[in-house]
Amino acid sequence: MKIVYQKSPGLTDVPLHYCPGCTHGIIHKLVAESLVELDVLGRTVLVAPVGCAVFAYDYFNCDAQEAAHGRAPAVATGIKRVHPEHVVFTYQGDGDLASIGTAEIVHAAMRGENITVIFVNNAIYGMTGGQMAPTTLVGQSTTTSPRGRVRVGQGAPLRVCELLATIEAAAYVARVSVNTIPRLNGAKRAIKRAFQMQIENKGFSLVEVLSSCPTNWGLSPVDALRWVEQTMIPVFPLGTFRDIDGGTNP
Amino acid sequence: MKGNEAIAAAAIGAGCRYFFGYPITPQNEIPEYMSRELPKVGGVYVQAESEVAAINMVYGAAGAGARVLTSSSSPGISLMQEGISYIAGAELPCVLVNVMRAGPGLGGVQPSQADYFQATKGGGHGDYHLIVLAPSNLQEAVELTQLAFDLADKYRNPAMVLADGMIGQLMEPVELPPERPAAELPPKDWATTGTAHSGGRRRIINSLYLYPDQLEEHVRALFRKYAAIERDEVRCELVGCDDAEVVIVAYGTTARIARTAIAKCRALGLRAGLLRPITLYPFPYAAFAPVARSARAFLVVEMSMGQMVDDVRIAVAGRRPVAFYGRTGGIVPTAPEIVKQVQALREGLGA
Secondary structure, three states: OOOOOOOOOOEOOOOOOOOOOOOHHHHHHHHHHHHHHOOOHHHEEEEEOOOHHHHHHHHEOOEEEEOOOOOHHHHHHHHHHHOOOOEEEEEEEHHHHHHHOHHHHHHHHHOOOOOEEEEEEOOOEOOOOOEOOOOOOEOOOEOOEOOOEOHHHHOOOOOHHHHHOOOOOEEEEEEEEOOOHHHHHHHHHHHHHHHHHHHOOOOEEEEEEEOOOHHHHOOOHHHHHHHHHHHHHHHOOOEEEEEOOOOOOO | OEHHHHHHHHHHHOOOOEEEEOOOOOOOHHHHHHHHHHHHHOOEEEEOOOHHHHHHHHHHHHHOOOOEEEEEOHHHHHHHHHHHHHHHHOOOOEEEEEEEEOOOOOOOOOEOOOOHHHHHOOOOOOOOOOEEEOOOOHHHHHHHHHHHHHHHHHHOOEEEEEEEHHHHHOEOOOOOOOOOOHHHOOOOOOOOOOHHHOOOOOOEEOOOOOOHHHHHHHHHHHHHHHHHHHHHOOOEEEEOOOOOOEEEEOOHHHHHHHHHHHHHHHHOOOOEEEEEEOEEEOOOHHHHHHHHHHOOEEEEEEOOOOOHHHHHHHHHOOOOOEEEEEOOOOOOOOHHHHHHHHHHHHHHHOO
């Protein structure tokens, strides 16, 4: 019998704990496939975040270190400096990266730290139960913005890619989405390119992946994907924001 | 050599090749030395964006199997507490240097010993201990820095060299032991070096245990380790305690001044001695029992409002009076001040 599709050997057999309809699982798959296709899994070290993906170290079939909330880029820096020949990546959510970890991500990019960051943006704090994030959309209601996020006093969403794209030593910064099959294929290309950049010692690379959170958005999985398309993407436009090799949009 | 440079040189001599830090007075000579010297020996110096980032870089590098150092001073060490707790929880060996300055808050930049509680009683959240070593001269700073790396590796536990602004800024001749060959450093079969290096077995560095029974067992295992440290790694020095009526208890810079005070006391016919803890954790509780049999009183001298004195009271256990003399705010007590305290204490004891 011919195998036409199988789970990536970049993932373990541990069942994922993510909510139904959440796209973390898809993003894990794309990352794992990329590491396997680039033949670097055996020399890859993951830095897991605090947030929904806190158990990422159980799922990726490689060595891993669990970081404190927001500190993954600093932990990755320590690992990469000791093992520059290894592939080191962080997998972080928007509360982790865009709130408590803003200093760490900005300065990892500023140093041109030769690591890859997979930044999963679902516009909300998932694990803690749906609180407002820096990426929460204006008007979006959460458990800590029950009447909807208001611009005055709570501000407007932080656009991480646009911010990091101004940094000279950032080699590759792109925003993708996994809400449709074509977009998912583009996301895979971007993730693979980011790792390729690291393998070629080009410097800091980050792929922001827009992700759905049906549980905390209060939507069905299908409606959540539609919400990504209709509500998130207009605020978080997809595309390549920086590519020192002049690549095209994924 | 300046104290801070001696500590840095000792670290490199002990095989440390990675330093992550952030500038803060009065320890800047350590990162400056490391930024200059580490690249010459194939090492890496990274100036982090904050102490918070620096300690997490240490976490990553330690988890990757390196001998790694960071240094800071009191306010910076406060910022590192989150990471220190994670490092202790994940059982990662590394060395931290705290060149203490006076607090609280921004405080001042002059010497202090007011971080004793923070260093020995936790500092960060959760049940854990650092190994804490307190040098009182520069040669000892060299030796204890190297010992800190060895103990950290031996127990997979963070170790702190607790110095103060005086030790850091002082100049004294030191003898550096020969460079430790990399081949002699202990192997780390738990470090994240990639599954291709470990026969396919995944290695995870982590302090997360969501099931209470697992977390309790993890903490109990940590405390079995601490019990071994308390049994095997206690270090202290006794000076003239055999016939002393008053025994001064002091560490670091204060112990150095106490030595001078003791000589002055003896010249005045006052029999004073010194009990100097070298390891603050593990604290030399057991060393007090024999001393308490012959001495009539203890005088704890610290550059703080009294922190180690609590441990001394536990150790003396009410057998003898325990008096305290402290200066704070960056003021270093003088030998004549200490002599006066010994005199007053001795007079209070009567014949």
